[in-house]
Amino acid sequence: MSVLELEDLKVHFPIRSGVVFERTVGYVHAVDGVSLSVEAGSTYGLVGESGCGKTTLGRAVLRLVDITSGHVRFEGTDLAELSGEQMRRARSRLQMVFQDPLGSLDPRQNVESILAEGLEVHGIGRSRADRRAKIVDTLERVGLASNALSRYPHEFSGGQRQRIGIARALVLEPDVIICDEPVSALDVSVQAQVLNLLEELQSAFGLTYLVIAHDLAVVRHISDVIGVMYLGGLVEEAGADELYTEPMHPYTKALLSAVPIPDPVVEDAREQILIPGDLPSPSSPPSGCRFHTRCPWRQPERCDTERPELREVAPGHRVACHYAEEILAGELRPRSADVASDTPPRA
Known part of the structure; x- marks a missing residue:
């Protein structure tokens, strides 16, 4: 059963010009028509390069940014239509873990104050003693001792600060947690510890x-379903194993070809797909397929003018590409200039 559903979600930020008479001269299409669903008790991984709209989508679910159009349904309730007070109450069941653990924690508050704030706002706990007992229990759940209560964020390591951020979300007993790059600011060894903690808490x-991330290895480790975003839109969605073994969208293929394989023989012999050019501006996205300006498999006319729908090409596998089946079957070949194979051995 889907606990969270997004339907044609759009978040457009106005571009304003003028000093005395300000006017809107355009829009940044940060999220432009995303539809997806997240099953209860599962992990949905959202990946893509910087600037594709991943974080904005996560913030839009919690309405930390204004939704331009579309629907965000949580257990059947459209969050986009809730009043401010109704949304405030709903946030106790929808929480977020932010990317920067230091920047997201108030440096003037100690750990107890940080965790107690949400409990007080939502009226959880009959007394301060009840709230403190709940906070201590939550800290133990995330691997921190009770002596952390009186300490401040700057006194902890990066991994410990992220555990505090997780505890702040967990203490309200939410149903859904949005994790925005939860381990990207941490050392590799600490990343594994935090990911294992998230899995233990989920269980x-x-x-x-x-889970929003740009590290494909992290997403594969923790996710049941993975969605790939490009320039504000979802271009592919599949189960984690299927997406990695048989990607069908050209952008996904290029992303996975850039992931290093810890075998020098396989790494040097495999096909590498190079994406030419720069990411187009979200204020003036290309017509037709958003990826056609950089796609090695681009076909004239249709790719340039017709935006592909995210369609199901196999059970549980959706792709936004006009020629996904032909590319998979090898009937269409990429331009040779954008493919590097048999690369010379590394020095």
Whole structure:
């Protein structure tokens, strides 16, 4: 059963000009028509390069940014239509873990104050003693001792600060947690510890995760379903194993070809797909397929003028590409200038 559903979600930021008489001269299409669903108790991984709209989508679910159009349904309730007070109450069941653990924690508050704030706002706990007992229990769940209560964020390591951020979300007993690059600011060894912690908490409390990341290895490790975003839109969605073994969208193929393989023989012999050019501006996205300006498999006319729908090409596998089946079957070949194979051995 889907606990979170996004339907044609759009978030456009106005571009304003003028000093005395300000006017809107355009829009940044940060999220432009995304539809997806997250099953209860599962982890949905959202990947893509910087600037594709991943973080904006996560913030839009919690309405930390204004939704231009579309629907965000949480257990059947459209969050986009809730009043401010109704949305405030709903946030106790929808929480977020932010990318920068230091920047997201108030440096003037100690750990107890940081975690107690949400409990007080949502009226959880009959007294300060009840709230403190809940906070201590939550800290133990994330691997921190009770002596952390009186300490401040700057006194902890990066991994410990992220555990505090996770505890702040967990203490409200949410159903869904949106994790925005939860380990990108951490050392590799600490990343594994935090990912294992998230999995343990999911198993213990039946949590549902929407994990936003750019590290494909991280997403594969933790996700049940993976969605790939490009320039504000979802271009491919499939189960984690299927997406990695048989990607069908050209952009996904290029992303996976850039992931190093820890075998020098395989790494040097495999096909590498190079994406030419720069990411187009989201204020003036290309017509037709958003990826056609950089796609090695681009076909004239249709790719340039007709935006492909995200369609199901196999059970549980959706792709936004006009020629996904032909590319998979090898009937269409990429331009040779954008493919590097048999690369020379590294020095």
